[in-house]
Amino acid sequence: xxxxxxxxxxxxxxxxxxxxxxxxxxxxxxxxxxxxxxxxxxxxxxxxxxxxxxxxxxxxxxxxxxxxxxxxxxxxxxxxxxxxxxxxxxxxxxxxxxxxxxxxxxxxxxxxxxxxxxxxxxxxxxxxxxxxxxxxxxxxxxxxxxxxxxxxxxxxxxxxxxxxxxxxxxxxxxxxxxxxxxxxxxxxxxxxxxxxxxxxxxxxxxxxxxxxxxxxxxxxxxxxxxxxxxxxxxxxxxxxxxxxxxxxxxxxxxxxxxxxxxxxxxxxxxxxxxxxxxxxxxxxxxxxxxxxxxxxxxxxxxxxxxxxxxxxxxxxxxxxxxxxxxxxxxxxxxxxxxxxxxxxxxxxxxxxxxxxxxxxxxxxxxxxxxxxxxxxxxxxxxxxxxxxxxxxxxxxxxxxxxxxxxxxxxxxxxxxxxxxxxxxxxxxxxxxxxxxxxxxxxxxxxxxxxxxxxxxxxxxxxxxxxxxxxxxxxxxxxxxxxxxxxxxxxxxxxxxxxxxxxxxxxxxxxxxxxxxxxxxxxxxxxxxxxxxxx
Numbered sequence: 001x002x003x004x005x006x007x008x009x010x011x012x013x014x015x016x017x018x019x020x021x022x023x024x025x026x027x028x029x030x031x032x033x034x035x036x037x038x039x040x041x042x043x044x045x046x047x048x049x050x051x052x053x054x055x056x057x058x059x060x061x062x063x064x065x066x067x068x069x070x071x072x073x074x075x076x077x078x079x080x081x082x083x084x085x086x087x088x089x090x091x092x093x094x095x096x097x098x099x100x101x102x103x104x105x106x107x108x109x110x111x112x113x114x115x116x117x118x119x120x121x122x123x124x125x126x127x128x129x130x131x132x133x134x135x136x137x138x139x140x141x142x143x144x145x146x147x148x149x150x151x152x153x154x155x156x157x158x159x160x161x162x163x164x165x166x167x168x169x170x171x172x173x174x175x176x177x178x179x180x181x182x183x184x185x186x187x188x189x190x191x192x193x194x195x196x197x198x199x200x201x202x203x204x205x206x207x208x209x210x211x212x213x214x215x216x217x218x219x220x221x222x223x224x225x226x227x228x229x230x231x232x233x234x235x236x237x238x239x240x241x242x243x244x245x246x247x248x249x250x251x252x253x254x255x256x257x258x259x260x261x262x263x264x265x266x267x268x269x270x271x272x273x274x275x276x277x278x279x280x281x282x283x284x285x286x287x288x289x290x291x292x293x294x295x296x297x298x299x300x301x302x303x304x305x306x307x308x309x310x311x312x313x314x315x316x317x318x319x320x321x322x323x324x325x326x327x328x329x330x331x332x333x334x335x336x337x338x339x340x341x342x343x344x345x346x347x348x349x350x351x352x353x354x355x356x357x358x359x360x361x362x363x364x365x366x367x368x369x370x371x372x373x374x375x376x377x378x379x380x381x382x383x384x385x386x387x388x389x390x391x392x393x394x395x396x397x398x399x400x401x402x403x404x405x406x407x408x409x410x411x412x413x414x415x416x417x418x419x420x421x422x423x424x425x426x427x428x429x430x431x432x433x434x435x436x437x438x439x440x441x442x443x444x445x446x447x448x449x450x451x452x453x454x455x456x457x458x459x460x461x462x463x464x465x466x467x468x469x470x471x472x473x474x475x476x477x478x479x480x481x482x483x484x485x486x487x488x489x490x491x492x493x494x495x496x497x498x499x500x501x502x503x504x505x506x507x508x509x510x511x512x513x514x515x516x517x518x519x520x521x522x523x524x525x526x527x528x529x530x531x532x533x534x
Contacts, residue, residue: 043141046130047121050148051208053114054273055282058392061088062106063155064485065288065310066515069093071487072449072502073316073478075364076288077372080348081306089309093364093505095512099534105518107159111152112166118149119169136199143194147210147218150190154222157183157229158489161514162531177529180514184222184229191219202248207264207272208391213248214271216241217395220403225493228513235407242404245270249397255427256329258396260379261389268398272391281387285310285483289332289375293345293355296338302386307348311372312482314360315502319448319475323432330482331373333357339382346370360457364503377483398424398480409470414440421476428479438476447471451500463501468494509533 057063060076068074069092076089083089091097097104124130125142132141149167156163161180178186198212210218222229223238252258252268263269275283286294289311290304312331320327327333336344336355343354348369357374361367378390405420422437429436446467452459468474474494478487491497498510511533522528 043125043130043133043136046124047141047145050114050118050121050145051273052280053110053117055275055280056110056113057107057155058273058275058283059106060285060288060310061103062110063159066092066103066107066159067485067488068483069310070095070097070497071491072313072451072496072500072505073482073487074310075313075361075372075503076309077311077361077363077365077367079307079309079367079369081292081369083306083309090365090504093503095505095508097512097515099516099519099522099530101518104515105520107515108518108521111156111159112164114152115149115156115166116169118145118152119167121145122149123169137197139197140199143197144199144210146190146194147198147215150187150194151210151218153183153190154187154218157187158225159515160517160531162529163517164525164528174525174527176527181230184226187222188219191215191222195219208274210271213245214395216244217270217400220245220400221395224403224406225489228492233410235411239404239407239411242400242407245397245400246404249400251397251401251424251427253427255326256379258393258398259377259390261381263393264391266393266396268396269391269393270397270400271395272393274391275388277385277387277389283378283388283390283392284386285375285378286380286384286388287386290380291336291344291346291355291369291374293347294336296344297336298380298382298384299339300380300384302384307346307369308374311361311367311374312359313364313503314372315450315452315454316478316482317359317373318450320479321435323435324428324479325430326428326479326482328376329428330377332376333359333373361454361503362457363454364505375483393484399486402477402480406470406473409443409473414443417473418443421473424480425476438472443473443476444470445472447475449475449502451496451502453501453506454503461501461506463506464499466499468496470494 069076069089075093076083078084088101088103091101121130122142122145125138132138157180162177163183164175165178165183165186166175195212195215198215199206200212220238220241223234223241226232226234249270250267252266258266258268274280287302287304289308291307292303295303334357336357338344346353346355346369350368350370355370358371359373361371378388380388401420401424405417409417418438418440421443425436425438450459452463453461474490477490492513498507498512500507514531516534517528517530522530
């Protein structure tokens, strides 16, 4: 994206001076610029650090890939070019993750860095250190940051469940562990309390920030998964939030346009994490998914790492209709060519041979250099640098429609649900429009996913084959949202995550729904308790 929201120079200065989060949740200052001597003349720049911190979550060893590679959608196997790194990626696929895996520590610290900064800024707005801009009330600015803090706590609740709940900076004692339900209740209460004061603006001044509609999208997501978090369903509450958003945004005419390098004007994006290849770095999925030879595909200034690793689970790929245009819009498939049309060649087990990405994987642990469909969802521009310009559409209108459809499906209105799903599907079947509509009966059928444990390209142990309620709807979520960080959450909600087998993954029990609290956090705070099963 071309940055246009805040005074970016100030935001980037703040981002580089961010007070790091000790695992004890105390602040460590790495600069002479501190909260006591910084000039907060530009309030938008002062709050920018809370949003800038979100970019840290999108590397290959943080939140983003943990949501994908622990699911039945993506895998990051080793290969002849490397990609073992002590087994940390296979731990995610096998669900043998432990408290010392660096991805979990990175995710934990990313969440709590955002929370700590939000706590500080809320207090500074309330005390008058940060003065709201003209025309914006103190309540509106405070409410926006409370929503951002709730966003981080939602991710804490979703991933770690039982964790510290810290809402201020005055108490210097080490925090205790709050229950998952307590954190869920806090998130719901905070969002509902903050909604009335939020901006309803849809203009660029609120792009990449929480206006009322982005906050409602957040709340809808929390309610969608409420049974997982609290044991109580909240379908009606989720539906109400979706209905409030519907009509404020619209579906992009072309699916691929949502994910282009310059996607900040998409009518579909409700809340984005803005990225820029030089000024707001942190988004580089091509670097860990693409083969190094693909540098020539786009005359890239950077070389993707080795033969790449992040790829589609073949059983997931098999669920697509061949006429679904999202298949090619999402996955890099088949022979690969340079900008000048010449074939790109392998370098390892396929050295000197034309690079041809094939679907089937022998297992989820070690693959050949050209095996596995790779990332094609986010556009890689000609002459791209390592970091991409694409803004990440964290909440978008297509998801709101699908959340509404799920609520209707689960509460007995499968007909209206089918209408909404068909609406979302329509743009993916432009060449075969007759295939776009789905029926109410179809959405209530089992998934077409062929679950089972794979060895040498074949399913050798089917494992649990029980019917997935509304499994065909789960399939639809997969087609629409692959590579968008939803799949782990969807797998859990539909009962797949801890029951089914795929590739080299076998279920290891309900405890795996939550990640372990990272060991560095436990070591620095004896008040914290590890999640069950670890």
